[in-house]
Amino acid sequence: xxxxxxGRLQRFTKALRPNRLVKILSGAAAVxxxxxxxxxxxxxxxxxxxxxxxxxxxLVEKAILAFGLLLWIPTSAVLIVLCTRKAGARVRSRSGxxxxxxxxxxxxxxxxxxxxxxxxxVFEFHDDAKRARALEYLYRQETKDALYDLMxxxxx
Numbered sequence: 001x002x003x004x005x006x007g008r009l010q011r012f013t014k015a016l017r018p019n020r021l022v023k024i025l026s027g028a029a030a031v032x033x034x035x036x037x038x039x040x041x042x043x044x045x046x047x048x049x050x051x052x053x054x055x056x057x058x059l060v061e062k063a064i065l066a067f068g069l070l071l072w073i074p075t076s077a078v079l080i081v082l083c084t085r086k087a088g089a090r091v092r093s094r095s096g097x098x099x100x101x102x103x104x105x106x107x108x109x110x111x112x113x114x115x116x117x118x119x120x121x122v123f124e125f126h127d128d129a130k131r132a133r134a135l136e137y138l139y140r141q142e143t144k145d146a147l148y149d150l151m152x153x154x155x156x
Contacts, residue, residue, distance in 0.1 A: 004062065009125070011119035022116060022139075022140055022141045023053065023065075023068075024064060024065055024067075024068030024112050025071055025072055025075045025076075026072070026076075026110075026115070026116045026141060027068075027069060027072040027073075027076070027110070027111070027114040027115075028046070028049075028113075028114030028115070028139070028141060029049075029050050029053045029054065029114075030050070030069055030114070031112070031113060031114035032046040032047055032049065032050040032113075032114055033047065033050040033051065033054075035047070035113070035135070038108070040135075040136065042135060042136040042137070042138065043135065045138060045142065046135070046142070048141045049141075050084075051062060053065065073111070076107070076110040076111065076117060077107075078105050079110075079116060079117035079118060080103050080106045080107060080110065080117045081103075082117075083106065083117045083118050083120065083121055084099060084102055084103050086107070086121075087121040088102050088103075089138055091121070091126045095126060095127075097126055102120070102126055105125065105126065105131060106120045106125075109131070109134060113134060113135055115134055115135075115139070118133075119137075119139065123137060140154075
């Protein structure tokens, strides 16, 4: 049975909340499914998040996620440039890490691990020790959008 137009519109606008946009445009929902299991709790949470995202969404949401994957690479490239313009010089002066290297590290995090470019500066992943543990962090799209929804669903 088809949803009434108002119901579809409500689901579409819910899909465009900031937390959902991060989930849609980060590539994490797809990338984290492809990462090998390293036995860590964080990796198990990332993989569970990814499976649940694809399993518990309807056709419209799956289409939005698929469309987001098409936009993931160009969106990430733009975010890398914008974030580096904003914070790159400060990090270079503090750490000596060149702008090009910062951009390369952001690209690796974004494309290999589904970690959006802004998180490079927010979580100080320009620090090599912190970046090495980047997959041990829980990210906004997992907590604010997925975990809280799951808890509300199961505990209400």
